[in-house]
Every structure is written in C-alpha cells, then in structure tokens.
Amino acid sequence: MYNFYFNILNSDEPRHAVHKKKCSYLQKDGNYNYIGRHKDCQEAIKEAKKKHPEKDFEECPSCSK
Numbered sequence: 001m002y003n004f005y006f007n008i009l010n011s012d013e014p015r016h017a018v019h020k021k022k023c024s025y026l027q028k029d030g031n032y033n034y035i036g037r038h039k040d041c042q043e044a045i046k047e048a049k050k051k052h053p054e055k056d057f058e059e060c061p062s063c064s065k
C-alpha cells in the first residue's frame, strides 16, 4: 500500500497526474491533494474519480510502475 496524491493543476493542464509521495514529479509546496492509501495507481485513480467526478486523472509514467 502506498499513499497517493494528485497535483493541483495549472490551468493549461487537462488532467491531474497521480503520484506516490516520494515521486519527484509530485509538485512541491503542498500544491497537491491527498487521495488515500491504495495498492496501486489505478486504484488511487478510481478513488480520486469518486471524490472528484468532474476532474480527469492520469497515471504518472514515473511512479505508477
């Protein structure tokens, strides 16, 4: 299980990238939202979609493996 977060977007980005805490692509300065503890990125995205049905999410190519 890992803690997952998604980046709060700049207005020009269409989708929220979902990351583990230690990923270097997770935005700094607290500019991200906590999703929860999940076994993998796909589960985290499902949860994020439930909480935020108006947003789109994507796996991070770096930390989702």
Ligand SMILES: [Zn+2]
Residues within 6 Å of the ligand: 018, 019, 020, 023, 024, 025, 026, 060, 061, 062, 063, 064
């Ligand atoms: Zn990542």
